[in-house]
Amino acid sequence: MKSIQVSTTINGDPVEFLCTPDEPLLDVLRNRLGLTGAKEGCGTGDCGACSVTVNGRLVCSCLVLGVEAEGAQIETIEGMAQGETLHPLQRHFIEKAALQCGVCTPGILVAAKSLLEKNASPTDEEVRYWLAGNLCRCTGYDKIIEAVQSAAAEMRGEV
Structure with missing residues (x-):
């Protein structure tokens, strides 16, 4: 399957990545970008372990496609602390x-x-x-x- 280039902002930083059209955002975050804070608990959006915000909206990243991140502002658990200072x-x-x-x-x-x-x-x-x-x-x-x-x-x- 052909990969698609996606440009987005994650935790305030501009990010570009390649993903397949059917690849969940959770897999992109964990496997392509090394942001392993969001966990896969169920893969069906029932447990919330993979929660992130996309354009200020709370979503289960296992239910959002990576290609849907194009131009979006994404926040993950990794962006919560400010350096060494916990939220x-x-x-x-x-x-x-x-x-x-x-x-x-x-x-x-x-x-x-x-x-x-x-x-x-x-x-x-x-x-x-x-x-x-x-x-x-x-x-x-x-x-x-x-x-x-x-x-x-x-x-x-x-x-």
Whole structure:
């Protein structure tokens, strides 16, 4: 199958890559660009482990074709920290023990960041609703909700 050249922006950096027309964005990120933070959990968009944002919209990268990234702004978990400085969500996930094996964590963090960019003061119910597309088999969701709320408070300047 013929490869197609795609020009896009990933985590603020211009990127060009070749991919086949049927290649999922998740495979491009992991196998062609070395961005292995997004994980393949299900390959059907049911678990959220591969969540990224495309033009500010939260998506499962296993359901988006790499060619659809043409001209898009993509953000992955790798773009969350600023150098050695963790994003408040990352820090609070560690402090609140809101992660265990780490397969779902990148997708949950990307989804939570997307939520807080749209709603800086979500209720617990809103956080649960927003993260409903992300499955975690290791932790209880209470610690995840607590970590998101703590990070939100810090980002609002309340801590």
